[in-house]
Amino acid sequence: MRLSWVELRDFRNHRETRLDVPDGVVVAVGPNGEGKTNLLEGMHYLLDLASPRVGSDLPLVRHGAQSGYVRGEVETMGGRVLVEVEVRAAGANRVQVNRSPVRRKRDLRGRVRGVFAGPDDLAIGQGDPDRRRRFVDEAVAALWPARDTLPRAYEKALRQRNRLLRDWEGAPGQAPAAIEAWDAELVETGSALTRARAEAVARIRPPAAEEFLALTRHELRVSYRPSVPVDPSAPDGLEPGRVEEAFRGRLAERRGDELVRRSTLVGPHRDELELSLRDLTVRAFASHGESWAAAIALRLGLSSAVAEALGEPPVTFLDDPFSALDPERRHRLEGRLAGRGQVVVSVADEGQVPASAAAVWDVRGGVVTPRAGGEGRRAVQ
């Protein structure tokens, strides 16, 4: 699929930006803080209705404005999709798809898809297990939008059960009343999440390994290690009832410990996505460049997996992908960007603009100026 044009009004530092977007590799170039990441973020927002930047406290709406607007049109195999978002400084955002309001993210995600990789992703390899679980859950939502409720459903069951264990005032060795009811909810929501994560990782693993090998000439091993004792790679490991049975069994084994520790000790909140390199975990041993290569490989792997599932590539966004790579790897990554549909890249340095770019946009102070020349480099300001 391809975003054919985009318009940002009062979005972050963009007062009014309107661009035609060609297929292939599109590059936004400019110093940091001038608005190139904001541009990628706005474009991605049209496909996902969520900001990929965690921990950014800056408001989405430009200073002084009541609302910011992001509009654009996506050409997909299923037809054109016009997306219009009003981001409000106060109150809920308004989203229209083909002029009809939509309430849920998945109503849009069912029709268009974007995959975003940015500097925050360095934490996938180097951060806590929680960050890797979040990546897998993002992958689940990108692959199967209808399953995007699974993490929250599980988290809610987990919080209820944890509170029950924490607040329970009973004799040692005795279980709180209704614990079985919460076990059942934990097992139901948790098994669905375990299955979804296992399936997502199985789809991402081959393309991610391929990207990493192409970038670094090393093997990256990606494996999902669920807390529930099932073997996701066994042919019948995820059969209906199998995960549930294993989950219930392990809960029964840990019941005594749970009553002492007053917390849920089994379930997807303790899953691990293992990333290893030369038989060592990325977290402990990889260099900065290798951690970044792993993150990029995972995101590009996800992009490929989505393309495989959909029958057409999603729009892929790479925010500042080259800075952390040495010149050789930079060159190899450039080579991996062709042939995967529309890829929107931001770079801080003129020297990082790939020669294959279908369009180059200069970004300064929230103003985007397309460079002249070449098919698709035409744009309206």
Added chain:
Amino acid sequence: MYEGPIQDLVDELSRLPGIGPKSAQRLAFHIVKADPREARRLAEAIIQAKERVAFCRECGNVAEGDLCRICRDPGRDPTTLCVVEEPKDVVAMEKAGVLKGRYHVLGGAISPLDGIGPEDLRVKELLDRVEQDGVTEVIVATNPNLEGNATAMYVAALLKPAGIRVTRLASGLPVGGDLEYADEVTLGQALEGRREI
């Protein structure tokens, strides 16, 4: 902070569920500025409701008197009980008009995060009724969300050893939603298609 009667009114209003301090202020000033007759009608309605409406001693539904309209109706089958969370769910089920049995209102759903355990609900009353009235089937129609499901599981675990048929409304109801938002046809179908837990 205001003084005297207006602050008292703000305080009382902000104790109502879903009313924050801001809304309480707005309501209080609306009432003070309103026509005196309007304010009196509101006060009167609150007093009347409190004095005349009680909860049915059998099922926990709202009632004018000792028993609710449904428990007084000899035509309603006492051997089938439909367990719901709140009196408003009785209204929703009655609109669908397919239940021939009677109701049992729990007064909520178990939710540790809200400090609600089984002992805070009318569970003991349910067990007593089941034993005394020769109940053969209990249809659990708690809300189709996490807390409603857990409550259903809990009730089923208590009743099934006694040989009671415990059923749950069929799926098809909006998941995560409230019973009261389901339309009558959907609710009727969910009841017809109920399955044993």
